[in-house]
Amino acid sequence: MKRLLLSGPGALTWDEAPEPEITHPAQALVRPIAVATCDIDPAVLRGAFPLPGPYPFGHEGVAEVVATGEQVRSVRVGDRVVVPFQISCGVCKACLRGRTGNCTSHPPLSTFGLGALGGLxxxxxxxxxxxxxxxxxxxxxxxxxxxxxxxASASDNLPDAYRAVGPQLADDPGAEVLxxxxxAAPSIGLYAAGLAVALGxxxxxxxDDSAERLAIAQKLGAEVIEGPRDARVGRFPIAVEAAGGAKALRAALAAATYDGYCTSVSVQTKDVALPVFDMYTRCCxxxxxxxxxRPVIPAVLDLVAAGRFDPALVTSVTVPWADSVDALLETPLKLVAVR
Structure with a gap:
């Protein structure tokens, strides 16, 4: 079979590899039909994120089931399914608590398409x-x-955005969100804004300071403010930092009101000094x-199916499968390849 192999910054090639085979009755084989870039992928392709190759690429996508083991009951051949990017068994203590990203049946961080970080x-x-x-x-x-x-991003970026606003709005219905x-996490931030609107x-x-992202956020129903990531725009019960860097993180923390909740969905690769005493006084x-x-994917899909949220507004480029390499090297905000 063919697979996309990343061998270094800006280096992607179609590689021939043996077809995987079902070796356990709980397994399934799927054929990806729509795959998306994660927010870290453009940085990886530019050499700005520490995930050197070579490794098989891609960890967000929807697939068609092509074969199942004899114990599989929830899906059948021909079904279209979201493939969570994290490997989880569903029965260990962590999985039963909803902590599927820390499944104890496999090595820590086990994921599709993230090289040595997630296991090759x-x-x-x-x-x-x-x-x-x-x-x-x-x-x-x-x-x-x-x-x-x-x-296609329901594997990772969409659930990442949902966790930043969904549980908080369930606990505090109607709460304002920043x-x-x-x-750093452009699509996750936009998804979070759109999901917050959809959730009431x-x-x-x-x-944001990007005209492209501000226009998308407005289409998603958000009130947009153009400005630097550390601009003071008020206090909010829910704050989400998706910009990256110390300034944005501290600004998001400062924007959380008393008993506020702040989630950072960007990957901070450097230590950041936090205003801990101020956070303490506000019970932040x-x-x-x-x-x-995995646990929140159904909730995201339900919002999409009900017409309350359209993640396609965030997709900046959609290409046929055969055009994946050239499109990936352009590093657009959110790329989806289909077949």
Whole structure:
């Protein structure tokens, strides 16, 4: 089979590899039909993020089931499914608590398509076939009528955005939300703004200095403010930092009101000094880290299926599968390749 191999910054090639085979009755084989770039992928391709190759590329996508082991009950051949980027068994203590990104049945950080960081044995989703080790626990059937290309990022970036606003709005319905957007996690920030609108926030403010991202946020229903990532735009019960860097992180923390909740969805590769005493006095809750994707994928898909949220507004480029390499090297905001 063919798979996309990243061998270094700006270096992508179609590679021939043996087809994966089902070796356990709980496994399934899937054929990716719509794959998307994660927000870290452009940085990887530019050499700005520390994930050197070679490794099979791609960890966000919707696929068609082509074969199942005899124990698989939740999906059948021909079903279209979202493939979570994290490997999870569904039965260990971590998985049962909804912490599927820390499944204890496999080595820490086990994921598709993230090289040595996630383990090379899982392969990537930019391929003709992918082996799913725990089909019933991992695969999420696509609701009828939902375009696979629209939710190709339901593997990772969409759940990442949902965790930053969904639980908080469930706890505080209608709460106002601030999203500080930027280049570190551009689609996640936009998804967070759109999801907050869909989930009933009475006011969603999106702050950014990019005309492209501001226009998308406005289409998603957010109130947009053009300005630097550390601009003061008020206090909010829910703040989301997606811009990257110390200034944006401290600005998001400063924007969280008393008993406010701040989530950083960007990957901070350097230590950042935090205003801990100020956070203490405001009873500010701060969360960062990898999203546990699998448990919230159904909630995201339900919002899309109900017409309340359209993630396709964030997709900047859609290309045929054969044009993937050239399109990836252009490093657009959100690329989706389909076949």
């Amino acid at each position: 044995d899982w392969g990537g989703l930019w391929a003709d076939l992918a082996l799913i080790p725990h089909a019933d626990a991992m695969l999420v059937p696509l609701p009828a009528g939902v375009d696979p290309a629209a939710v 999203v500080i957007g930027g280049p 926030s009475e006011r969603v403010v999106y702050l 809750t701060f969360h960062t880290g990898r999203a546990h994707a």
